[in-house]
Amino acid sequence: VGLVPLLGRTQSGTISVPVHRKGIVLPQKVTLYGYKFSVYTRIAIMVLREKGVSYTQVETNPFDPKDFGKNPHPFNRVSMLTHGDFAVYETRAITHYINTAFDGPALCPTAPGAIAQMEQVISIIDNYAYWPLVRQVFSQRVFSPTENELPDEADIAAGLISAQPALQQLESICQQGQVLNGAITLADCHLLPILAYFCAAPEGKSALKHFPNLSNWHTILSTHQRYQHAQFDANPA
Numbered sequence: 001v002g003l004v005p006l007l008g009r010t011q012s013g014t015i016s017v018p019v020h021r022k023g024i025v026l027p028q029k030v031t032l033y034g035y036k037f038s039v040y041t042r043i044a045i046m047v048l049r050e051k052g053v054s055y056t057q058v059e060t061n062p063f064d065p066k067d068f069g070k071n072p073h074p075f076n077r078v079s080m081l082t083h084g085d086f087a088v089y090e091t092r093a094i095t096h097y098i099n100t101a102f103d104g105p106a107l108c109p110t111a112p113g114a115i116a117q118m119e120q121v122i123s124i125i126d127n128y129a130y131w132p133l134v135r136q137v138f139s140q141r142v143f144s145p146t147e148n149e150l151p152d153e154a155d156i157a158a159g160l161i162s163a164q165p166a167l168q169q170l171e172s173i174c175q176q177g178q179v180l181n182g183a184i185t186l187a188d189c190h191l192l193p194i195l196a197y198f199c200a201a202p203e204g205k206s207a208l209k210h211f212p213n214l215s216n217w218h219t220i221l222s223t224h225q226r227y228q229h230a231q232f233d234a235n236p237a
């Protein structure tokens, strides 16, 4: 007998992973510890939404000393996900966990080249794109003024230069078409919030135009109603 008939369903219809305790199948609560402005939190949310998983979000600001005691992340970053008594941090681990633990559309391709390129996109973002695109260009141009701080123009200029190799490599992967091709994978979920923040800065938006395939991918997803939650919002709920 398969497990499917035994699975618990939450009110929203999301199927929860079953836990067998003395023969009883229990749905397990999903909690995302995140920060409303964090791109990494938005990545996890995009995957939760794609899979149709019901979750509760606990707000914790890793930049605010007042929140330090509240953040369960051992390195005081966001995000962390708990599912029942299982906890996982590091966004790529969280997104793979959600994709594997829950029903819903498969967000990992099956062809070897596509799997490799999905992982490559995620690594490029984490290691070479997040800092220049988000922490230098976006944070300085868009976020600092919301905190009544002057943007550091030198940091923005440096970020735009450092962003180039990462954008070039993402463009090349996009052009090859094995991922970022309309079939949503974990690569799309990792990339969309990052480019959304980068493009919230006028310089970022202009810089992206030099990468036609990536730019086209971004235009299609960022203008789609389904993905508006990934866009930067200066006044999130």
Ligand SMILES: N[C@@H](CCC(=O)N[C@@H](CS)C(=O)NCC(=O)O)C(=O)O
Binding pocket: 037, 038, 039, 040, 041, 062, 063, 076, 077, 078, 079, 089, 090, 091, 092, 126
């Ligand atoms: N490697 C971590 C990176 C997460 C990360 O850097 N998150 C940012 C917010 S977008 C953060 O918590 N920053 C706090 C800090 O830099 O002190 C992951 O993949 O989850």
